[in-house]
Amino acid sequence: MHATVRRYDLGAGSRGMGAxxxxxxxxxEELVPNLSGLDGFTAYYVVDxxxxxxxxxxxxxxxxxxxxxxxxVKHFFKERLQGLLQANPQVTSGEAVVHKP
Incomplete structure (x- = not known):
């Protein structure tokens, strides 16, 4: 199992809430259908x-x-969401060493 965690800053206040x-x-609507079609896809979560x-x-x-x-995901965020982000995301990726489905 391999996981990637990303953290995006969209700004505080009403601008951030709309973003x-x-x-x-x-x-x-756009990213999840493409990701779920990839071989080996297990899950994708977005957390506010x-x-x-x-x-x-x-x-x-x-x-x-x-x-x-x-x-x-990198291409999607660059092409479809760049205007919403205040900075590049922090990205951490690696093998999930403890997991339970």
Missing amino acids: VKELTRRCQ TGNGVISSVSVFEHDASAQEGNEL
């Missing part, structure tokens, strides 16, 4: 941590699948 809503809508910060977690069965998913 959070738009980001989650685009992810649900408050104050205009969003975290996402993607989970794949194999490293190669995770890398493909990471490229897809």
Whole structure:
């Protein structure tokens, strides 16, 4: 199992709240269908941590699948969400060493 955690800053206040809503809508409608079609896809989560910060977690069965998913997400955020982000995301990726489905 391989997972990637990303942290996105969309800004605080009403601007951030509108950006959070738009980001989650685009992810649900555009990104998730593409990710779920990848071989080895297990799960994708978007978490609203408050104050205009969003975290996402993607989970794949194999490293190669995770890398493909990471490229897809990177391209999606660059092409479809760049105007919503205040900075580049913080990205952490690796093998999930403890997990229970």
